[in-house]
Amino acid sequence: MRKDVAQHKRATTRYGEVCMSTLKISLLGPPEVSHRDHKLTFPDSKGLALLAYLATEGGVHERQKLTRLLWPESDMAHGRTTLRIALLHLRRALEEDASPEGESHLLITHDTLALDLASGIDLDLHALEAAWKLMRVLPAPEAVKGEVRRTLIARLQSAAVLYRGGFLQDFTLRNAIDFDNWVGMQQVYWYQRIEQVFDWLSHLQSAEGALDQAIDTVERWRAFDPLNEDISLRLMQLQIANGNRIAALKTYETYVEDLMTELSAKPSQKLIDLAEVLRSASIPRGSLKGIGKHISTSRPLLDIPFVGRGAEFSRLMILYEQACNGQPQVVLLEGEAGIGKTHLAAVFLDLAKAHGANVLEGRSFKTTQRLPYQLLLDSLHTRLKEEHELRQLMGDSWLAELTRLLPELRYRYPDLPPPTINGAFASSRLFEALARLSRALASQTPLLIFADNMQWTDSATLDVFQYLARYWTEQGTPAMLLLSRRTETREMEPEMSEWLANLRSSISLTRLELGPLSSMDVLQIARSLTEGDEAQPSRQGVYAGFQPSPQHVWVPGNSLGPRRFGEWLFAETNGQPLYLRELLQELLEQGILLPRLIEGSGWVFEPQTSILDDTSSDIMLPRVVREMILRRLTRLSPLARELLAAGAVLEHDFTFEELCQVAQLAPQDGLTALDEALQSLLLHESCQRRKGRGGVTYHFAGDKTREVVYATAGDARRRVFHGRALKIREYVDVARRGTGLPELAI
Structure with a gap:
């Protein structure tokens, strides 16, 4: 029998080396030990305690020290005897023997004991420590991207699964105070490790767009620490980002109940404010922008959830946290009209306000002449009215400079000195005054400025933002500038492109492009x-x-x-x-x-x-959408509209030659019209070429765009174009029959 056991314990590798059978020790939670896939039981809890201590501490330990730790009530002679008995039970549980063929996890001498951690031992503490060390060499979760991020997520998930509870949870020894104190210190140590793993893992998962996984991670984290408000707050943020306002409110109510039951306490005002925002946010601000003047009495019924922007929302929250820590940020939301930029910003701003942010909001409007500082005026008028005493924020000389933008300040403070007269120097003084005002507001609570419709912003406001960015970076101001820009052309305007390049040189700039919902x-x-x-x-x-x-x-x-x-x-x-x-x-x-x-x-x-x-x-095709498409069409030249009308008749996957033939455009005119249509983003190149057709094919940005173009072409033009398209189809059919190719429908 002993020979069979010894042979079973050995496993020969392809190199002829002898490996130990695996001893699995799980100490994160109620202790569990298994040997060769069989769960072990111990006749004496102190034998399990001995194994746990040797596995956790590693190294070689004197028998005298172990005796004092586990049997402090015994004298040294009786203690050593009890240790030998416990060691005998432990060796039997591990099925170790003293024969030369046998292998041992325990290293035993007359005066010392140790556990050979290189003898095929699977210890959950080692896996958690390895994952934690892997994080420590990286700067921050948001800096990890691509395949590295996905690999790290897998490693951290494997470590997080091992955590079943606190170190040696529910395990105690009688009359062993030193051991209990040691367990307490280990519980603090290992919880700090798993807390950072959960924190990193949830950030990485949300950045990857896996919000459901991130929510599962934080829910599991909260189960181990239900009274930690930061965890409940993180969970609520993720649930909001996932479009589940009801789940976020339930998380809040559960936390409030646990807090009252366990500590007879209330949550922080920040969490209470967030809950109030959620209760009143049936339709977030900005979600109905652009609807038009007609507002039906039934409109409040349609409470469309905030979905599909989880990754972007999580990214905004991470960047805002960095800004709060003195690392100012600029974020640019980009996308076509109606894609949800303002909606995303509105939900984010509401959450930031609930966190206590000092929020300024402004919007640019399309005018025949771009009004200087119009966006800043929009935001400052409202915000400064809320300040009862501006002189607590700034000195009179700087308040005087602000009167250039806000003349009403002189009604509040008639004794202000006159502003700078010199024209060239006056702009610098005004910019410095705005920068000092932003720093004063940020000294109260982190500052968040939202500038909507940046495509219509004047150059003076752009210069102010450039100045603020450099000033914030130099001063370490806890501030964030959130911008939104509508994209209706394939290439960015040269002025805006150059401005963003200059901005990036002085502050951290993040661009988030929003696409359609999945x-x-x-x-x-x-x-x-x-x-x-x-x-x-x-x-x-x-x-x-x-x-x-x-x-x-x-x-x-x-x-x-x-x-x-x-x-x-x-x-x-x-x-x-x-x-x-x-x-x-x-x-x-x-x-x-x-x-x-x-x-x-x-x-x-x-x-x-x-x-x-x-x-x-x-x-x-609702009226608002039809009008939005028509506005884009009216900006095009007659040649481009003619080319698009030909495409609407051809429907989809048409070539440049077909467009020119149907619209009867000369090649050079056709190229000019095609470039304009592609630049407007109303027409796109197809990713795949049609079988049997040489050259690139094109399609409309959407079926509804094609329908509007087709309807506006007029009946006479449609009939003429259909006749030309039919001739092209007949020509293609004849050519295909001659080559044995299948029929091609245009």
Whole structure:
């Protein structure tokens, strides 16, 4: 039997070396020890304590020290005897023997004991320590990118899974105070390690866009430390970024309940303010921008969740935290009109306000002449009215310089000295006054300036921002400048490109480009609308008299399920947020999306199956979206519009030669028109070439863009262009039959 055991314990590698069978020791949580995949039990808890101590501390230990640690009540002779008995039980549990063929995890001499950690021992502490050391050589989570980030996430996840609770959780010894004190110190040490692992892992996962995984990580972290407010705050931020306001409120309520139960305490004012923002944020500010003058009484019903921007939102929060720590930041949100830049900024600003940020908001407007400092005036007017005594922020000489922008300050302080007269020097004094004002505001709470529609901002305001960026960096001002810019051309204007390059040389600049929502994001919106939530419903206008129903009245023959509805929405809108929101509103007002007030769920919307058969362009292409496309078309030259009309007749995947033939444009005129259409982003090059067709093909930015171009072309032009397109198709068909190629439909 002993020979069989010894042979079983040995494992010969391909190099002929003898390896030990694995001894697995798990000390993070209730202690567990397994040997050759069999869980071990110990007749005496002090034998397990001895093994845990040797594994954790490593190295060689004198028997006398171990005796005092584990059997302090015994004299030295009895203590050594008890240690020998415990050691005998431990060796039996590990199935070690004294034969020459046997291998031992324990290193035993007359006066010392040790655990051979190189003898095939799998210790969870080692894995956690290795993961923690891997983080320590890196600067910060946000600096880790690409494949390195994904590899680090995998390593940290493996370490996080090992943490089942505190070090030797629920394990104690009688009459061993020194051992209990040692366990207490180890618990603090290892929790600090796992806390940093959870922190890094959640940041890395959110930066990777894996918000669900990040939420799971922080929820697991919170389970080990439910009274830590920072963890609950992190969890709420991630849930908000994931578009789940209800889950964030539940996290807050759970934390409040735990805090009151355990400590009879209340959360911080910052967390209370955040909860209030969530309760009142059924439709975040800015989410309905650009809708137009017509506002239906039913509009409050459509509470479209904030989805699809989790990675960008998390990135904003990380950059804001850096700014709060004296590393000023500039962030530029970019994307086409209606893509959700203002919505993302509004949600972020509300959260920053709840955290106590000093927020200034301004917006540029398109005017025939760009008004100097218009954006700054918009933000400063409102903010400075809230300051009861500006002289506590700045001296009179600098307040006098601000009167150039804000003449009303002289009504508040008529004794201010006159501003600088010298024209060239006056601008420098004004910029310095604005910089000092920003530093004074940031000294109260971190400063956050949001400048919307930067594509229309005047050069004077750009110069001020350039000055502030350099000033903040030199002073270490806790400030962040958040910009949004609409992109309607393929290439950035040279002036803006040069300004950003200069800005990057003086401050940390991050550019976040927003694209359409994914099909899964649209499905989440569809489920939110059709399944509801537990939020308090809004009953206004014609819906004020609605009484809640106890349950859904779902008629399968008349209503679409959430998945089918989501697929239809994505097919119609391609995930464009403005179009999606306007289409839902149009469906609601046309009675195709039926509202129902469900008790405990709020407003629920039932899309009718007739939506699949309805081909009305007035419903499928809302007025706001149509007008937005028309405005972009009117900026084009007649040649470019003619080329686009030809493309609308050809529908999709058409070549340059086909466009010129249908529009009857000379090659040079066609090239000029094509460049203009591509620059406007209304037309794109196709990623794949059509089979059997040489050269690059082109397609419209969206089906709805093509529909608007087709409708505006006029009936006569469409008939002429269709005749030319038919001739091209007949020519291609003849050519294909001659070469044996399949028919090509244009």
